[in-house]
Structure formats: structure tokens, C-alpha cells
Amino acid sequence: MKPETLNFFERVYEVAKKIPYGRVTSYGAIAVYLGAQRGARMVGYAMNNAHGKDVPAHRVVNRKGLLTGKHHFEGTNLMQQLLENEGVEVVENQIQNFDDVFWSPSEALH
DNA sequence: CATTTGACCGTCG
DNA sequence: TCGACGGCCAAAT
Numbered sequence: 244m245k246p247e248t249l250n251f252f253e254r255v256y257e258v259a260k261k262i263p264y265g266r267v268t269s270y271g272a273i274a275v276y277l278g279a280q281r282g283a284r285m286v287g288y289a290m291n292n293a294h295g296k297d298v299p300a301h302r303v304v305n306r307k308g309l310l311t312g313k314h315h316f317e318g319t320n321l322m323q324q325l326l327e328n329e330g331v332e333v334v335e336n337q338i339q340n341f342d343d344v345f346w347s348p349s350e351a352l353h
Numbered sequence: 354c355a356t357t358t359g360a361c362c363g364t365c366g
Numbered sequence: 367t368c369g370a371c372g373g374c375c376a377a378a379t
Contacts, residue, residue, distance in 0.1 A: 251376075270361055280362090281374040287360035288376070305361060312360030357379080366370085 251277075255289040255298075258348045262302045265330045266346035267338060269306040276348040291315065301325040308341030 258273050270286040279285060290300045290312065301322045305311050313322040313336055323333045332339035 271363095274361085279375070282376080283361040283374090284359055285361090285375055285377090288358090290360055292377095293360095300360075303360080306363095310360090315360055355379105358377090359375105362373090364370105364372090366368105 251285060252289040252292055255286050256293060256296060258352070259290075259293070259298045259300065259303055261348065261352065262299055262346055263351075265344065267302045267304055267308070267326070267331060267341075267344050268346045268348060269304060269308075271306050272345075272347055272349065273303070276352065287312065299325075302329075302346075304338060308338035308345075310336040310338070 254277050255273060258268075258276060262268055269283075270290075271280075271283040273286045274280060274283040277286075286303075290298070290303060293300050294315075300312065301316070303312070310322050310326075310333065313319070316322045318324075323336065326333050326338065331344050338344065
């Protein structure tokens, strides 16, 4: 791994790790917190590298609350199972009561 | 060094 | 209200 990656990826990991239990956030929210409002895709890209780390990527979804990245997990419904295990209601890869379980890093971490 | 891709988001039709 | 297109930034090939 290149140490240069620590700049952007590390930031995403730090925020993702700070996501409270039973809460989820969106790529865009993290991107905004990092100052890259237009770089939401980079957050997702960073998550791809988050494999093997203690980053709860299953708590990170798109702004629609849709589990777009479930395909990147080991199983097909692993991501959904993890969320449901934390008390998050998920139906058809869609998080229910998304605004209720939504966790904004900008508000929580300022 | 240039091109493609990517776990997205916002706007326009 | 829903579907399609472009934009943005960075890493990989």
C-alpha cells in the first residue's frame, strides 16, 4: 500500500469508523465532510480499498439509502444482514426509515 | 503520459 | 413523478 493513499482514503476510513452502531450515512455526506462535495465517487472508491480493514462499509450507502455496494461484499445479502443485525430495517436492498437512521458526520463531528 | 473506470449526486427532459 | 445524462476527482491500466 502506498502511504499517499492515507491522505484521502484514511479520511474516509476515519469517518466510517466513527459511524455509531445502528446508524448509516451516505457517500455524499462523507464527501462533503471531507470537503470533496463533488467527490462522492471517490468515497466509494476508497471503500473498495477498505476491504480487509475494520471499516464498517456496510453502514455506508448512497443518498437514496440503497445498498448499491452489496455486490462488493462476500455474500449477496451479507451487507443487508449486517444492517438488520444492528437494528436497521432493510427491504430489497433499500433502507427503511433512512432519514431516521441517517448519521451526518458534519453534524456529529463538526 | 493518456484513457478508462468507479460502492455517486444533482439537474434537466 | 420518474428516467436519463453529465460532471467531478482520483486511482488503476
